[in-house]
Amino acid sequence: MTRKQRRLTMIGGALVVLAIAAGLVLNALRDSIVFFSTPQMVAEKQIPVGKRFRLGGMVEQGSLVRGDNLAVSFKVSDGGATLPVNYKGILPDLFREGQGVVAEGALDASGVFKADTVLAKHDENYMPKEVADALKKQGRWQEGSDGKPVMSQGSAKPVVTQ
Amino acid sequence: MIAEAGHYALVLALALALIQSTVPIVGARLRDPALMNVARSTALAQLLFAGLSFLALTTLYVTSDFSVTNVFENSHSMKPLLYKITGVWGNHEGSMLLWVSILALFGGLVAAFGNNLPLSLRAHVLAVQGWIAAAFYLFILMTSNPFLRLARPPLEGRDLNPVLQDIGLAVHPPMLYLGYVGFSIAFSFAVAALIEGRIDAAWARWVRPWTLVAWIFLTLGIAMGSYWAYYELGWGGWWFWDPVENASLMPWLSGTALLHSAVVMEKRNALKVWTILLAILTFSLSLLGTFLVRSGVLTSVHAFATDPTRGVFILMILCLFIGGSLTLYMWRASSLKQGGLFAPISREGALVLNNLFLTTACATVFIGTLYPLALEMLTGEKISVGAPFFNLTFGPLFVPLLLAMPFGPLLAWKRGDLKGVTQRLMAAGIAALLAVALVWAWTTGGAALAPLAIGLGVFVIVGSIVDIAERVMLFRLPLSVAFRRARGLPRAAWGTAFAHAGIGVALIGIVCESTWNTEYIGTMQPNDVAKLAGYELTLKDVTQRQGPNFRESLARFRVTRGGDEIGEMTPSKRNFTARQSSTTEAALLSRGASQLYISLGEEAAGGAVAVRMYHKPLVLMIWWGPVLMAFGGLLSLSDRRLRVGAPKPAKASRALQPAE
Numbered sequence: 001m002t003r004k005q006r007r008l009t010m011i012g013g014a015l016v017v018l019a020i021a022a023g024l025v026l027n028a029l030r031d032s033i034v035f036f037s038t039p040q041m042v043a044e045k046q047i048p049v050g051k052r053f054r055l056g057g058m059v060e061q062g063s064l065v066r067g068d069n070l071a072v073s074f075k076v077s078d079g080g081a082t083l084p085v086n087y088k089g090i091l092p093d094l095f096r097e098g099q100g101v102v103a104e105g106a107l108d109a110s111g112v113f114k115a116d117t118v119l120a121k122h123d124e125n126y127m128p129k130e131v132a133d134a135l136k137k138q139g140r141w142q143e144g145s146d147g148k149p150v151m152s153q154g155s156a157k158p159v160v161t162q
Numbered sequence: 163m164i165a166e167a168g169h170y171a172l173v174l175a176l177a178l179a180l181i182q183s184t185v186p187i188v189g190a191r192l193r194d195p196a197l198m199n200v201a202r203s204t205a206l207a208q209l210l211f212a213g214l215s216f217l218a219l220t221t222l223y224v225t226s227d228f229s230v231t232n233v234f235e236n237s238h239s240m241k242p243l244l245y246k247i248t249g250v251w252g253n254h255e256g257s258m259l260l261w262v263s264i265l266a267l268f269g270g271l272v273a274a275f276g277n278n279l280p281l282s283l284r285a286h287v288l289a290v291q292g293w294i295a296a297a298f299y300l301f302i303l304m305t306s307n308p309f310l311r312l313a314r315p316p317l318e319g320r321d322l323n324p325v326l327q328d329i330g331l332a333v334h335p336p337m338l339y340l341g342y343v344g345f346s347i348a349f350s351f352a353v354a355a356l357i358e359g360r361i362d363a364a365w366a367r368w369v370r371p372w373t374l375v376a377w378i379f380l381t382l383g384i385a386m387g388s389y390w391a392y393y394e395l396g397w398g399g400w401w402f403w404d405p406v407e408n409a410s411l412m413p414w415l416s417g418t419a420l421l422h423s424a425v426v427m428e429k430r431n432a433l434k435v436w437t438i439l440l441a442i443l444t445f446s447l448s449l450l451g452t453f454l455v456r457s458g459v460l461t462s463v464h465a466f467a468t469d470p471t472r473g474v475f476i477l478m479i480l481c482l483f484i485g486g487s488l489t490l491y492m493w494r495a496s497s498l499k500q501g502g503l504f505a506p507i508s509r510e511g512a513l514v515l516n517n518l519f520l521t522t523a524c525a526t527v528f529i530g531t532l533y534p535l536a537l538e539m540l541t542g543e544k545i546s547v548g549a550p551f552f553n554l555t556f557g558p559l560f561v562p563l564l565l566a567m568p569f570g571p572l573l574a575w576k577r578g579d580l581k582g583v584t585q586r587l588m589a590a591g592i593a594a595l596l597a598v599a600l601v602w603a604w605t606t607g608g609a610a611l612a613p614l615a616i617g618l619g620v621f622v623i624v625g626s627i628v629d630i631a632e633r634v635m636l637f638r639l640p641l642s643v644a645f646r647r648a649r650g651l652p653r654a655a656w657g658t659a660f661a662h663a664g665i666g667v668a669l670i671g672i673v674c675e676s677t678w679n680t681e682y683i684g685t686m687q688p689n690d691v692a693k694l695a696g697y698e699l700t701l702k703d704v705t706q707r708q709g710p711n712f713r714e715s716l717a718r719f720r721v722t723r724g725g726d727e728i729g730e731m732t733p734s735k736r737n738f739t740a741r742q743s744s745t746t747e748a749a750l751l752s753r754g755a756s757q758l759y760i761s762l763g764e765e766a767a768g769g770a771v772a773v774r775m776y777h778k779p780l781v782l783m784i785w786w787g788p789v790l791m792a793f794g795g796l797l798s799l800s801d802r803r804l805r806v807g808a809p810k811p812a813k814a815s816r817a818l819q820p821a822e
Contacts, residue, residue: 013515017559029533031554
């Protein structure tokens with residue numbers, strides 16, 4: 001083979017691999033991405049029963065009910081709307097009433113969100129970004145004095161100076 | 163005082179970095195050795211001051227000086243000493259300081275041990291290091307100063323995030339940073355080569371040990387992080403395709419490609435332009451990883467900071483370095499001469515194939531990680547790309563890579579004999595088919611692909627054994643001769659075999675864990691028995707205990723199998739008073755490579771407690787694999803070939819060879 005032919009073989013091989021990879025990526029993007037919604041968006045958009053999505057919002061105070069055999073139900077609200085959620089399993093360490101939560105699952109026929117995963121990735125001054133953004137849009141969010149988002153009932157922090 | 167001294171040392175380090183980034187370049191232009199040698203002394207001095215600054219922050223943490231904001235926000239006087247020290251890098255400011263300190267360390271190492279480098283090359287390399295360092299010192303001083311004081315010092319700190327109070331945190335970030343930042347050396351060498359417009363096989367010989375060091379640390383760092391998530395987060399998962407994890411995986415993939423293409427360049431003087439590009443891309447991906455984690459653009463457990471000014475600053479650094487180096491690349495790459503010829507079926511061809519699949523796999527991870535961000539920025543629509551995406555893209559690309567892997571080391575340079583190699587790999591093929599048949603017969607349920615994937619893992623492992631056996635002519639020569647040949651084999655050959663076998667080991671672990679993992683979730687009263695994968699787990703009691711800065715409730719489980727006592731497991735749940743938060747301390751019991759895993763949920767009424775138990779078959783192989791890979795890297799690093807630097811066989815990389 002000449003130099004040119006070798007180079008063409010290699011470039012051809014590379015293009016084939018890249019084309020396969022592109023096909024895989026497009027196929028996977030069609031099937032396996034999950035959209036994010038807040039209760040308000042669920043109320044506005046008609047999300048079909050059984051379609052998986054991520055639900056984000058605040059766990060409503062006093063809404064957490066523990067049933068038998070690790071079944072729990074709670075309500076997620078974003079100020080505008082509220083959506084009941086059922087879950088079976090152990091809630092994460094950071095799950096608490098009055099704090100942000102993201103749950104993944106789908107709506108059932110009766111309009112209850114059946115979650116199979118509950119994420120609570122935040123500490124007392126960090127919230128899931130989607131939840132914070134959604135709450136900001138609805139004016140339920142206050143920026144803290146030092147730029148960090150603080151919950152409405154957020155604790156007072158000492159003033160930082162230099 | 164100490165805080166101000168630390169701050170001042172950081173400012174001095176910035177000044178030195180600025181000198182280091184300009185004077186040597188001028189020196190190289192004027193061919194003035196004195197000016198070029200400035201690079202060496204400034205790099206060493208910069209290491210001294212960055213080190214002092216880091217030491218100052220550590221002292222503040224150890225002495226619990228809560229008049230410093232950073233210490234106040236992330237430490238607590240009751241915290242054990244170890245976590246006071248690791249708390250230094252358990253927050254944004256401190257971890258950036260660790261980042262620049264490691265950068266200064268690598269610059270200092272090049273300065274100290276680069277005596278056999280051509281003077282102008284060393285000057286250029288250190289100058290590029292100086293640019294990177296200066297950018298990050300500026301970032302720290304302007305947006306994330308760890309030495310800020312509080313006007314009214316409080317009496318007690320707010321404690322470190324309890325999830326981070328773990329030995330895993332002591333090791334994981336420094337390892338990862340040694341990897342990330344270590345690739346800066348390859349980057350600096352690449353940019354220096356482009357500036358000089360000259361590159362040869364010796365260049366690859368200098369770059370390879372540094373890349374290998376970075377790669378070893380990154381491999382171990384990623385494995386550490388994965389094991390830490392596994393036992394600390396309490397979900398029993400070890401890889402979540404979280405953007406932060408992907409951020410460390412991308413430089414690993416392209417760094418692995420770089421290691422392999424540097425071999426071709428060193429041995430055959432080919433693939434020069436590609437190797438330079440990979441060196442630039444690998445460090446660019448490290449910078450991207452730093453940006454993703456440090457700017458808080460991601461929703462993730464790792465994103466501590468949510469301050470846009472920092473994000474914009476790092477983004478500017480990112481654009482400057484990636485854009486600048488790629489522009490330089492486009493402008494100068496054509497001036498680099500093309501090297502040796504080779505047939506598609508050859509060792510070089512196999513390494514090109516490896517590079518092709520690794521970089522493509524890296525690209526799919528890149529798309530999966532950044533697509534949601536891009537989509538949100540363009541349309542405002544929020545999506546998440548999770549494990550299914552990566553399983554559908556990354557997985558299929560790794561299969562041909564692993565299939566081809568055993569062939570590579572057996573092929574000859576320039577022109578290989580595919581048929582001969584296939585015959586020699588017959589043993590590995592038969593072993594793989596046997597493994598598939600055995601797994602198929604023994605197991606029930608699970609994905610049909612699992613036995614095939616295990617067969618692939620066996621093929622890779624036996625393939626690397628065959629490679630060594632072929633080299634020492636095992637069974638063809640008397641055993642004593644073969645043994646002597648094995649001892650005389652280059653360390654790099656052993657390194658290749660170990661690293662490749664490590665991939666196979668990890669693959670088997672991953673497949674077994676994800677296919678035959680069994681779990682039990684439920685509430686248990688004392689004396690309840692849970693049955694899991696042939697084990698009986700009896701809850702004995704739940705007790706309360708006071709730790710140094712937490713309270714914990716401790717559950718004791720007796721583990722038996724068919725009546726035989728096996729051991730006791732004590733998972734616990736800790737409540738940290740200072741932060742009002744809790745962590746789950748999972749209990750692990752290893753049986754060979756398999757593990758039993760128990761984590762506690764919340765306590766229910768009447769002394770009952772929610773538990774989550776897993777039996778994870780062969781799960782430990784997932785981390786043994788990377789350890790084997792890192793060991794292989796270490797063996798390669800100690801190879802004689804890499805020690806003898808090109809012009810003078812001097813001490814170029816002696817510092818990097820621990821064992822001899």
